[in-house]
Amino acid sequence: MNTEHKLHTIPKRDFALMEKLIIYPLQMLIRSGYFSLEITGAHFVPETGSILYVGNHAGWAPLDNLMGGFAVWQNRTPERFPYVFGHPLVARFQPAQEIMKRIGVLPVDWLHDLNSIPPEVQCLAIMPEGADGNCKPFWEAYQMKEWKTGFVRLAIAR
Numbered sequence: 001m002n003t004e005h006k007l008h009t010i011p012k013r014d015f016a017l018m019e020k021l022i023i024y025p026l027q028m029l030i031r032s033g034y035f036s037l038e039i040t041g042a043h044f045v046p047e048t049g050s051i052l053y054v055g056n057h058a059g060w061a062p063l064d065n066l067m068g069g070f071a072v073w074q075n076r077t078p079e080r081f082p083y084v085f086g087h088p089l090v091a092r093f094q095p096a097q098e099i100m101k102r103i104g105v106l107p108v109d110w111l112h113d114l115n116s117i118p119p120e121v122q123c124l125a126i127m128p129e130g131a132d133g134n135c136k137p138f139w140e141a142y143q144m145k146e147w148k149t150g151f152v153r154l155a156i157a158r
Contacts, residue, residue, distance in 0.1 A: 042075035082125035
């Protein structure tokens, strides 16, 4: 049995692009009153070392994941903005592939071999409901779906 793990390579994140595509639009949505955001406990986010953000998907779009990253960006440093895992269908969308790499979206299939995730990926966000939680109809938006347990293995591996 081969126990060697080939580490994936990650492109350098483009923080200027992340600010333009993620941070600035979210700031505008919050300032306009469309969204409200209250941040508590930011002082618990370590400034260095590994961290795993675990949350549930509130609805159809991954805005919940981005809002969590936004809160970290505002209260720590851009480097602590978590890498996220993207659904395989999104990863196959050719025009978005390069942008996704540059803003820190990792292929979800990397979760099949946790030891292959490079150690420099210290900040990760995962939504244990997975696609079931992200693609639920709007009338189920705040109802939790069953959580998958891979996030526990990811936490132990990190």
